[in-house]
Amino acid sequence: MKELVEYIVKEITGSDDFLVEETSENGRVDLLIKANPDLIGIIIGKSGYTIKSIRNLLRIKAVLEKNSFSLNVVEKESK
Numbered sequence: 001m002k003e004l005v006e007y008i009v010k011e012i013t014g015s016d017d018f019l020v021e022e023t024s025e026n027g028r029v030d031l032l033i034k035a036n037p038d039l040i041g042i043i044i045g046k047s048g049y050t051i052k053s054i055r056n057l058l059r060i061k062a063v064l065e066k067n068s069f070s071l072n073v074v075e076k077e078s079k
Helices: 002-013 037-044 046-064
Strands: 018-025 028-035 068-075
Touching: 002 018, 002 028, 002 037, 002 046, 028 037, 037 046, 037 068, 046 068
Parallel strands: 028 068
Antiparallel strands: 018 028
């Protein structure tokens, strides 16, 4: 699922300046997108339509793999 999220976010934003972390436990996959504030707006989209669409695609993949998932977007920590 991580690869799918990375592909979708890269194509939507046109940037690789983000990080996707994946943790799996008991059939549940937790995905966390860490991105700069300017990319977060693009990832979430107007009224959240973009992130909802990404979640819908992941929901299909999760059903096929008999998993559940969560997807969250947070601001990337600056170094």
